[in-house]
Amino acid sequence: MxxxxxxxxxxxxxxxxxxxxxxxxxxxxxxxxxxxxxxxxxxxxxxxxxxxxxxxxxxxxxxxxxxxxxxxxxxxxxxxxxxxxxxxxxxxxxxxxxxxxxxxxxxxxxxxxxxxxxxxxxxxxxxxxxxxxxxxxxxxxxxxLTPSGSVLDQLGEREIEILRQLAAGSTTEEIAANLNLSMKTVQNYHYLIKTKTGMRTDAQLVRLAVECGLTSL
Amino acid sequence: MxxxxxxxxxxxxxxxxxxxxxxxxxxxxxxxxxxxxxxxxxxxxxxxxxxxxxxxxxxxxxxxxxxxxxxxxxxxxxxxxxxxxxxxxxxxxxxxxxxxxxxxxxxxxxxxxxxxxxxxxxxxxxxxxxxxxxxxxxxxxxxxLTPSGSVLDQLGEREIEILRQLAAGSTTEEIAANLNLSMKTVQNYHYLIKTKTGMRTDAQLVRLAVECGLTSL
DNA sequence: GCGCAGCTCGGGAAATTTTCCCAACCAACC
DNA sequence: GGTTGGTTGGGAAAATTTCCCGAGCTGCGC
The missing domain is CATH 3.40.50.2300 (Response regulator)
Incomplete structure (x- = not known):
């Protein structure tokens, strides 16, 4: 050039x-x-x-x-x-x-x-x-190759991002601020993620995120 | 040398x-x-x-x-x-x-x-x-600043046990059943643990528990 | 173009949990 | 015998969770 x-x-x-x-x-x-x-x-x-x-x-x-x-x-x-x-x-x-x-x-x-x-x-x-x-x-x-690979495949981009931040320890308020969303939307995603993944507590969500490499330790 | x-x-x-x-x-x-x-x-x-x-x-x-x-x-x-x-x-x-x-x-x-x-x-x-x-x-x-060494040292026997089960992914109901306590008591412990350790979300609690070797993964 | 599906974003309202304060019991310990 | 501290739970207001809903948008196939 x-x-x-x-x-x-x-x-x-x-x-x-x-x-x-x-x-x-x-x-x-x-x-x-x-x-x-x-x-x-x-x-x-x-x-x-x-x-x-x-x-x-x-x-x-x-x-x-x-x-x-x-x-x-x-x-x-x-x-x-x-x-x-x-x-x-x-x-x-x-x-x-x-x-x-x-x-x-x-x-x-x-x-x-x-x-x-x-x-x-x-x-x-x-x-x-x-x-x-x-x-x-x-x-x-x-x-x-695998029809149902990771649990994360059923999640959209936004859902993954919010799951990542949740697992990292961020509060609903912080996530909403980070992503310029209302807390209501973050709450809705939080709930949606739990139902989609079948996790019943936030602790299980953290473990899932760690297992899937979304976050470390 | x-x-x-x-x-x-x-x-x-x-x-x-x-x-x-x-x-x-x-x-x-x-x-x-x-x-x-x-x-x-x-x-x-x-x-x-x-x-x-x-x-x-x-x-x-x-x-x-x-x-x-x-x-x-x-x-x-x-x-x-x-x-x-x-x-x-x-x-x-x-x-x-x-x-x-x-x-x-x-x-x-x-x-x-x-x-x-x-x-x-x-x-x-x-x-x-x-x-x-x-x-x-x-x-x-x-x-x-806490008189104890590990964060866990400021927690009592029951608190540690409940933290462990929380971090493992158990629900309030399951923990209450496991320990023969009312859900109310487990909720109170849950809250107490968060205030004592300074963690603000359950996700942070999980990470704390993992760090302290209370649970793996 | 048109409908359909899926993701994104949030409102609403009831159910539930969290948050704090409190009291009571019991054991240990000075 | 009084004090401290772990344990167990009630109560009530505040906050969150749960579920349902609609609207905007994009991409996809017909």
Whole structure:
């Protein structure tokens, strides 16, 4: 690409751990043509940073406290449908992957991969392609073979997001604020999730979420 | 004790995410006097790597699949009581911190901190000091305001039993039946446990119970 | 285009639970 | 013998859960 803008690929890094971000930054900038133009540690800042910098690609960890990455992806894509978001997560559960792509992600790579996989994925999504690491593809493939894979498949994107935050320990009020919903809606989802999954207490819901990799410990 | 070591601080990195490890490595080696002499992605490999390299310090994420980091710390310290292990974790729960120091860790820093904090902590533990980041200290301090050690120590026999069953997913009705109590009493305990432990949702209660080893998964 | 299905979002209202306060019993302990 | 603390529950107001409902939207097939 002969310089219409500065040559190279501009990147917005989103992850809630500063050291981890710093690490990625070094790994990525080690590639000569990558430039990390901004960082963010939460969904709201990510959106703001995207608006001011309009990076070629957003590399984002979706398991963050508060409003999740899914929300940020949706916001970003709503603002600019040409935006490229590459999810960079610890989890490879099919439901999470689906939710991410459903929200508008262009790629999904887990942290279990070597840096080269991440780098290649970034180049792919910048070219407008979709990308996912082998383990993610494997999880998705496995899941599509079984008619009733995970319990999470019966849940929609919103339901999964709310389940994740519930299991993380957020209150109804916090979730409503995080997702810009009324408490009533969150309560309704909470109830709906319980009936859909057959769980009868919130404790069972937490265990389910942990089992499905929606949240850790 | 070979003085063969070239100058500088030799480090063993333990974390189950390759990209994350790669990132740390770059951040650390950016300091001129740090040398990452080995990496490991699980507890067993960490112990093996420690035996062969005898690094000045082990920087370890304790939330790994399989055998936990705690076990690795214990093994390492058992082999060499002069070994220095710095825990580098996502979590700052008091119970986890205590468990880590109990297992023989020399320091505890969360990933929420800036890289400089990690770097300073490494220098501290190499000097033989103990180190922990502010957020960890804060969590410990908060927790130690209660006259007891573990959060569980402030709970009575009945309260612990009911917490265990709640976290296991039992309903109020089931617990009442199990313990031959009225539902009202169980509800009162449920409430009391939440206020005593400071947890605000049942989900937080489950996580607390799991952290304290009251229940698994 | 048109209907259908499914997700999202919330209102309503009754049933239930949570939240706090309280009293009583019993055992241990100074 | 009084005090402390764990245990057991009642009561009543506040809040949540439960279920049902409708409306807007999107995608899909006919």
């Amino acid at each position: 002969p310089a219409s803008k500065t040559s190279g690929i501009s990147i917005l890094l989103v992850d809630d751990h500063p050291v981890v971000r710093q690490g990625y930054r070094r790994v990525l900038e080690h590639q000569g043509d990558f430039r990390v133009v901004a960082e963010a540690d939460n969904a709201a800042d990510a959106y703001r940073a995207f608006k001011t910098h309009t990076p070629d690609v957003v590399v984002m960890d979706i398991s963050m406290p508060g409003a999740s990455g899914l929300e940020a992806i949706r916001n970003i894509r709503q603002r600019s449908s040409s935006a490229r978001v590459l999810v960079f997560s610890m989890h490879s559960e099919a439901a999470l992957v689906k939710a991410a792509f459903g929200a508008g992600a262009s790629g999904y790579v887990t942290k279990s991969n070597e840096p080269t996989v991440l780098i290649e994925a970034i180049r792919s999504v910048v070219r407008g392609e979709h990308a996912m690491s082998d383990d993610v593809a494997h999880a998705l493939a496995m899941e599509s | 070979p003085a063969s070591k070239t100058s500088g601080i030799s480090i063993l990195l333990v974390d189950d995410h390759p990209v994350v490890r790669q990132g740390y490595r770059r951040v650390l080696e950016h300091q001129g006097d740090f040398r990452v002499v080995a990496e490991a992605d699980n507890a067993a490999d960490a112990y093996r790597a420690f035996k062969t390299h005898t690094p000045d310090v082990v920087v370890m994420d304790i939330s790994m699949p399989g055998a936990s980091g705690l076990e690795a710390i214990r093994n390492i310290r058992q082999r060499s009581s002069s070994a220095r292990v710095l825990v580098f974790s996502m979590h700052s729960e008091a119970a986890l911190v205590k468990a880590a120091f109990g297992a023989g860790a020399s320091g505890y820093v969360t990933k929420s901190n800036e890289p400089t904090v990690l770097i300073e902590a490494i220098r501290s533990v190499v000097r033989g000091e103990h180190a922990m980041s502010d957020d960890v200290a804060h969590a410990l301090a908060m927790e130690s």
